Amino acid sequence: MKRHLWFVFSVLLIASMVLAACAQATPTQPPAQATQPPAQEQPTQPPAETPTQPTTERAPVIRFATLEDMTTTNVWALFDDVGASYWNYVVQIYHWPTLFTLSDQRYDFIPAVAADFPSEFTQEGDLYVATVKLKDGLVWSDGSPVTADDVAFTANTVLKFKLGLNWQSGYNPDYLVKVEAVDPLTVKFYYNTIPxxxxxxxxALQSPFVNKAYWEPKIADALAIVNSDEYKALEQQVADLEKAVKEGTATQEELDAKKGELDAKLKEAVDILHKLDNEGEPTFGAWRLEKWEVGAFAENRVNEKNFFIGTVVEEYANGAYREYKEDGSYEFTAYGTPEGEKVLEYKSGPYFDSALYTLYGNPDAAVLALRNNDVDFLLNPSGLQQGFVDQLKEDPNITIVENKQNGFRYLAFNQNRSYFKGEAGKALRQAIACMIDLDFLSQRVLQGAVLPVYTLVPEGNGFWHNPDVPKWCAGDDTKTRMEKAVKILKDAGFTWEKEPSWNEARGGSVEYGQGLKLPNGEKFPEVKLLAPSAGYDPLRATAGVYIEQWMRQLGIPATAELTNFNNILTAVYDTGDYDMFILGWGLTIYPDYICTFFDSGVPTNPYGYESAALKEKCDAFLVETDINKAKELAFEIQNILATELPYITLFTNPVYDAFRNLEYPYTEVLDGIGSGLYGAPTLAKPAAQ
Incomplete structure (x- = not known):
């Protein structure tokens, strides 16, 4: 099940930080918009029906428990603000095609509907253009061909109506000018700058597209509004007023009022678009929506016309990727020669005729259904709560899988403070990182409630993760950590009235350093480490207390101040009056955050951290269009950040999935099977009896 990840938005990174700081487990999906329906003690099951699909060797049904209902099946609403819901995506995310996708586990960028990788960008007049070829012979669920016209129609509709959220993250009107079908299998994108x-x-290349023949006549009424003389006149008036405001001949209030009129007219058109009925819409994915009974269940059935059913996927240790049909009719390889050790191999399903999503309304009812063998998989956007994990572990028929979230908690420093600045400040951060024993903290202190994180790009994000960055003192014992940290500080010019040392008595322990002095001879000042209170987040509160002690062992007079979350945000993002803090981030698969978190002058970088080396690499990385060159730059950036340490990464919360009666070709998934792959109904097989 290749993973469509275009709907995870980098524009929500600040919100992700807040969410990560507000909860022990952080969903990476957008928040559900629907009102949660009441719990149902006896969930309504769909009536028995004659299958509409041909007889197969598949099992009858894979059964999922859901906690909230869908709110829409309209594709225009689904990927806009009004339909952004995990529970909508669980059932429908794979219904529509994308030109490209990401491979399993490693997240290689690979063609989906596209036949091969896109062309290079070339300039035509004032615009920059690139083309993509589509695979020949692909069809929608109604048997009609998938064409470049479908892609162009979708993108231009999004641009015309200025749709937001996921649509905008793919077809962004600030950069994408238009899309054209050059011929039935060639689509051409026009940008105002090289993206x-x-x-x-x-x-754009991972954004969904729809069937033009079905949707073009249906959107006519909405389109008439944005094509009307009235709407065009409002657009011109706004443009004229924008110019007049710059020239000082009109007021901002006049401009805002006219923009309000234009926005209201656009909203009228978009509302029509969002509410269009989509009964009988042709889709593309391995699943198609068969039935939705509001407040009870939704059912997907196999789309037998999906090209990728039965495709064999192989990933190799040397980085190569291969997919093919066993009858020899299709093969695609990328990223090297597929030879040597295979790290993943599976044959794509579905292995069930239908996927049933039954609404239980609350976690207790859903857990009971799993224990009673009424469902096979319990879905939750943030995974299973620890209390339920403990209950379900008692049942030998239920499998519990643990994975890492795509996010981390971290320690950051105010480099506007002289003692955290420059080369001496870097050495200080390295020494602190050396002293922080993440394995001890996560396993011994926090009893496995968290998983250690050593790098900004998680190991699970295989394509982008650099495994060779410095990991300060990882695997060392306490004595070695102390000795290495002291050496780092001494080499940078720090001194002590009493240097930290190792006391062999009573099994060995660190004799705390005293009177630490900066390289300029000044006494190191008292510093505070801001962390959430124990009542708010006991994990980070505990981490803060232990980090205080590790710093004090080096002679750094640090005090952990456990406080209200909002107090931390105010100190960091408003007043700048802080020394150190612990917060968290939720992340995206494409790791542009390794630059945007540390871009001078932006809200995500309140630390006063500036690096000429980082800026040079980031300036190249953020505009690079060759994914392999971008990967090389990302590896270099990760090395810079792991050396200069504006962040010391600490830990992430595990994500737990629970299922029965099922087997998966792999279970190691960043964000988990339920949250990261929506239960992976195309991968799941009936468990061997």
Whole structure:
């Protein structure tokens, strides 16, 4: 099940930080918009029906428990603000095609509907253009061909109506001018500037598209509004007023009022678009929506016309990717020669005729259904709560899988403070990182409630993760950590009235350093480490207390101040009056955050951290359109950040999935099977009896 990740938005990174700071487990999906329906003690099951699909060797049904209902099946609403819901995506995310996707586990960028990788960008007049070829012979669920016209129609509709959220992250009107079908299998994109990966490979090329023949006549009424003389006149008036405001001949209030009129007219058109009925819409994915009974269940059935059913996927240790049909009718390879050790191999399903999503309304009812063998998989956007994990572990028929979230908690420093600045400040951060024993903290202190994180790009994000960055003192014992940290500080010019040392008595322990002095001879000042209170987040509160002690062992007079979350945000993002803090981030698969978190002058970088080396690499990385060159730059950036340490990464919360009666070709998934792959109904097989 290749993973469509275009709907995880970098524009929500600040919100992700807040969410990560507000909860022990952080969903990476957008928040559900629907009102949660009441719990149902006896969930309504769909009536028995004669299958509409041909007889197969598949099992009858894979059964999922859901906690909230869908709110829409309209594709225009689904990927706009009004339909952004995990529970909508669980059932429908794979219904529509994308030109490209990401491979399993490793997240290689690979063609989906596209036949091969896109062309290079070339300039035509004032615009920059690139083309993509589509695979020949692909069809929608109604048997009609998938064409470049479908792609162009979708993109231009999004641009015309200025749709937001996921649509905008793919077809961004600030950069994308138009899309054309050059011929039935060639689509051409026009940009006003050469787009970087976030706009191109991780934007337009991974955005969904719809069936033009079905939708073009249906959107006529909405289109009539934005094509009307009235609407065009409002657009011209706004443009004239914008010019007049710059020239000082009109007021901002006049401009805002006219923009309000234009926005209201656009909203009228978009509302019509969002509410269009989509009964009988042709889709593309391995699943198609068969039935939705509001407040009870939704059912997907196999789309037998999907090209990728039965495709064999192989990933190799040397980085190569291969997919093929066993009858020899299709093969695609990328990223090297597929030879040597295979790290992944599976044959794509579905292995069930239908996927049933039954609404239980609350976690207790859903857990009971799993224990009673009424469902096979319990879905939750943030995974299973620890209390339920403990209950379900008692049942030998239920499998519990643990994975890492795509995010981390971190320690950051105010480099506007002289003692955290420059080469001496870097050495200080390295020494602190050396003293922080993440394995001890996560396993011994926090009893496995968290998983250690050593790099900004998680290991699970295989394509982008650099495994060779410095990991300060990882694997060392306490004595070695102390000795290495002291050496780092001494080499940078720090001194002590009493240097830290190792006391062999009573099994060995660190004799705390005293009177630490900066390289200029000044006494190191008292510093505070801001962390959430124990009542708010006991994990980070505990981490803060232990980090205080590790710093004090080096002679750094640090005090952990456990406080209200909002107090931390105010100190960091408003007043700048802080020394150190612990917060968290939720992340995206495309790791542009390795630059945007540390871009001078932006809200995500309140640390006063500036690096000429980082800026040089980031300036190249953020505009690079060659994904392999971008990967090389990302590896270099990760090395810079792991050396200069504006962040010391600490830990992430595990994500737990629970299922029965099922087997998966792999279970190691960043964000988990339920949150990251929506239960992976195309991968799941009936468990061997």
């Amino acid at each position: 970087g990966l976030s706009l191109w490979q991780y934007g």
